[in-house]
Amino acid sequence: MRPTVLLPLLALVAAVPARADHPPPVQLSAKDDHKRTMDLLGIKELRRGADGNPKSPNAANSDEAKATPYPDLPDPLRLKDGQRVTTPELWRTRRRAEIVEDFDREVYGRVPRQTPKVKWEVTRTEKQTVGDVPVVTKTLVGRVDNSAYPAVTVDIALTLTVPAAAAGPVPVVLEFGFVFPGGKGPALPPPGGKGGPSWQQQVLAKGWGYAILVPATVQADTGAGLTRGIIGLCNAGRPRGVDDWGALRAWAWGASRALDYFETDPSVDARRVMIEGLSRYGKAALVAMAYDERFAVGFIGSSGAGGAKLHRRDFGEKVENVAGSGEYHWMAGNYLKYAGPLTAKDLPVDAHELVALCAPRPVFISVGSAQVEGTWVDARGMFLAGVHAGPVYELLGKRGLGTAEFPPQETALVAGEVAFRQHAGGHTTGPNWPTFLRFAERYVGGPGR
Ligand code: GCU
Secondary structure, eight states, X not given: OOHHHHHHHHHHHHHSOOGGGSOOOOOOOHHHXXXXXXXXXXXXXXXXXXXXXXXXXXXXXXOGGGSOXXXXXXXXXXXXXXXXXXXXXXXXXXXXXXXXXXIXXXXXXXXXXXXXXXXXXXXXXXXXXXXTEEEXXXXXXXXXXXXXXXXXXXXXXXXXXXXXXXXXXXXXXXXXXXXXXXXXXXXXXXXXXXXXXXXXXXXXXXXXXXEEEOGGGXXXXXXXXXXXXXHHHHTTTOOOOTTBOOHHHHHHHHHHHHHHHHTTOTTEEEEEEXXXXXXXHHHHHHHHHHHOTTOOEEEXXXXXXXXXXXXXXXXXXXXXXXXXXXXXXXXXXXXXXXXXXXXXXXXXXXXXXXXXXXTTSOEEEEEOOHHHHOSTTOHHHHHHHHHHHHHHHHHTTOOOOSXXXXXXXXXXXXXXXXXXXXXXXXXXXXXXXXXXXXXXXXXXXXXXX
16 A cells, blocks of 8 residues: 555544543442532531422421522612612623523532434334324434444434324424433323313324423433533533532423424424423423523423522422432432532522522413422422512513512413423423413414414
8 A cells, every 4th residue: 555545544544533532431439429529528527408208307498488498589679789780781791691600510510511403203104193183203313423432322212293284384392301321211191081171182182292302312311420421521520610510500401402303304393492301300390491492382280499499498408408319310410419518508509599590481380289289399388489580570561470468379470581380290381381372372373473
């Protein structure tokens, strides 16, 4: 071979790093990684979280009279330099960015400046019938480019279902689906039956579509998984720094990548995509809605601590629980500081400002009955975040909840762009779907708008 041919070949070989350049991901248990995070922060001890069992001596507080140890909330409409935010312009150009920076650094962690590209592939297209509506369901895989660190593979699982008869692009509700490891992906929704139509049937009845993203395919739901998944891939298998992103932002990132795909799929109107989730995925839905302004409407189910509930409340789950080794992976490492030596009142931001980041877009805060769901999620703590996000919505020419008084169960507060309803059921968004869909319809309209 002539040297001129050989040289480029050699260069090619050199460009493909040897295996030794890719040590496998660091393996740590959640407990060990949690401890490692404490060490990075110079923390010796964290206060213990509240106990879900009401009989425990350390039971979570459920007495409203003791729920507000820190009554002062950060003002979403005051700049760090003390200046009041009196125009939408100031909010958009300065204050919003300040709040995002605080949430990034102290609460949810930063998404790396460069994240790898995702290539969406439709692996199956099926005609199905849901209820009595003919639909087309696409099964998709979002293959994340792992050429920088081939030891971690991330294949995002997503399904998209639209009415077969749709004349054009339709609004879509994107749900973070509860699919457990080994599960093949979301099954067909159960037929209506005595429980009434499933949420998917209700969405289809509007002429809209729905999509289900499997969060665990983006990022595992455990501290032991932080060196894998999208977080581990971006860190080349090394453990997190204290302001690196946690699982909530990683799941939200996955939802944004799904939205990228929708922008390329002619069956979806990507300007009318709603995001929904329950519980930990309610937190993720709110984070997605707050950070990615392309999401049109949010449906935030029983999101509790780390979601819409004010961190400064002592009612049900506390900062100390979320900072513990079972949940800290949802958050940035820095969040641990607020469970010792600092407290919730030292947080530079609170959940009302996360809701405010959704402004002016409509957001529906959902919760179940205290008797059925329990008080762990803190219905009032989430309601209050909605109340205190109100001034930002108003500054932007929209309406907040319209009242600061906690409403009786099954009262829909839906007059403005911040909505709230406590349904009579348990830990589910189920009974709130009809109210949510009527609320959302005002903004996203019918299928052929
Ligand atoms: C636990 C956790 C909550 C979380 C919930 C869930 O109860 O403490 O913060 O929302 O699990 O996701 O099911």
